[in-house]
Amino acid sequence: QQPVQSPQAVILREGEDAVINCSSSKALYSVHWYRQKHGEAPVFLMILLKGGEQKGHEKISASFNEKKQQSSLYLTASQLSYSGTYFCGTEPAGSWGKLQFGAGTQVVVTP
Amino acid sequence: NAGVTQTPKFQVLKTGQSMTLQCAQDMNHEYMSWYRQDPGMGLRLIHYSVGAGITDQGEVPNGYNVSRSTTEDFPLRLLSAAPSQTSVYFCASSYQDVSSYNSPLHFGNGTRLTVT
Numbered sequence: 636q637q638p639v640q641s642p643q644a645v646i647l648r649e650g651e652d653a654v655i656n657c658s659s660s661k662a663l664y665s666v667h668w669y670r671q672k673h674g675e676a677p678v679f680l681m682i683l684l685k686g687g688e689q690k691g692h693e694k695i696s697a698s699f700n701e702k703k704q705q706s707s708l709y710l711t712a713s714q715l716s717y718s719g720t721y722f723c724g725t726e727p728a729g730s731w732g733k734l735q736f737g738a739g740t741q742v743v744v745t746p
Numbered sequence: 747n748a749g750v751t752q753t754p755k756f757q758v759l760k761t762g763q764s765m766t767l768q769c770a771q772d773m774n775h776e777y778m779s780w781y782r783q784d785p786g787m788g789l790r791l792i793h794y795s796v797g798a799g800i801t802d803q804g805e806v807p808n809g810y811n812v813s814r815s816t817t818e819d820f821p822l823r824l825l826s827a828a829p830s831q832t833s834v835y836f837c838a839s840s841y842q843d844v845s846s847y848n849s850p851l852h853f854g855n856g857t858r859l860t861v862t
Contacts, residue, residue, distance in 0.1 A: 637788065637805070667851065676836060677789070679850035722788055724851075732777060732796050734851070735805060736789040 636660060638725045640737035647713045647744045655708040655740045657723030666699050666706040667724035667734065670717075677722060680708075710742065718744045748772050752837050752854035759827040759861045767822040767857050769837030777840040777849070778820040779804070780812065782833040783856075789836065795820055827861045834858050 638659045645653050657666065665684050669677040683699035683706060694711040706725075710717055720739040727733065753768045771778065779794035781804075791804030795814040809831060811823040820839075824831060835858075838851040 637790070640788075669851070676853035676855050677851075679852075682850060724789075732794055732802070733791065733804060734779070734794075735791055736781070738786060738788040 637735050638723055638737040640721075640723055640740050642740060643738070644741040645743070647710070647717075647742065649713060649715060649744060649746055651713055653710045653713065653742065655710070655721050655723075655742075657706045657708070657725070657737055659704040659725045659727065661704065661725075662728040663699075663701070663704055664726040664728055664731070665734075666697075666726075668697055668706075668708050669722045669724065669736075670719045671722065671739075672719045680721075713742075713744045715744050715746065718742055750837055750839050750852050750854035752835075752857050754857060755855065757857060757859050759824070759859065761827060761829060761861060763827050765824050765827065767824070767835055767837075767859070769820045769822065769854060770818050771820075771839040771852070772818065773839065773841070773852065774817060775839035775841055775852070776817065777842060778814065779838050779851070780810070780820070780822045781836045781838065782806065782831075783836060784833050792822065792835075824859075829861045832859060832861045 641656045668680040671677040697708045699706045722736045722739045724734045724736045750771045776797045780792040781789040790806050793812040795801045837854040840849040
């Protein structure tokens with residue numbers, strides 16, 4: 636079962652912050668985050684493992700709440716280059732290697 | 747360093763035809779997978795492999811076959827193409843199991859398939 640992402644889309648002005656959420660109905664081994672620009676392949680941002688450890692990539696960070704099976708991606712002081720579609724991928728416990736992605740969150744950063 | 751190479755980039759098939767989408771990686775990655783991407787549905791896992799000789803089904807395996815005879819190659823076969831298989835297909839690979847900080851997915855550039 637695919638993880639659920641919210642919101643579906645968000646429009647930001649440069650410098651604003653945003654949060655993208657990803658939730659699963661199953662216990663998880665790991666959560667991945669990727670960004671895809673139009674017409675291109677998804678590009679890796681970060682991986683989070685069980686333990687709630689927060690990771691960071693530039694001014695983008697993420698957290699993983701293992702008990703709630705939820706992950707959040709934080710876009711801080713957004714830049715024009717942050718525009719794209721963000722996908723979370725989850726690997727359910729008991730389904731080793733079966734990385735499933737959410738429907739994506741479209742982010743548009745305007746000047 | 748080519749990374750993950752998918753061929754062809756574009757393909758048009760008629761209903762009922764069969765074809766193979768090729769995927770090759772030169773990073774000695776054990777894990778490989780195939781996804782299809784449709785508008786509003788994100789990336790859906792078709793099949794994946796955790797090593798040569800080992801494959802397993804993802805979320806949407808019907809109508810597709812895979813095999814993994816070598817570490818480098820992971821072809822996806824469409825047995826009898828249907829319009830519902832019109833999509834963009836991505837192949838991805840990873841160093842090891844995806845529950846590791848060493849295991850980001852590396853994606854190919856995709857194959858855009860149209861079935862008429």
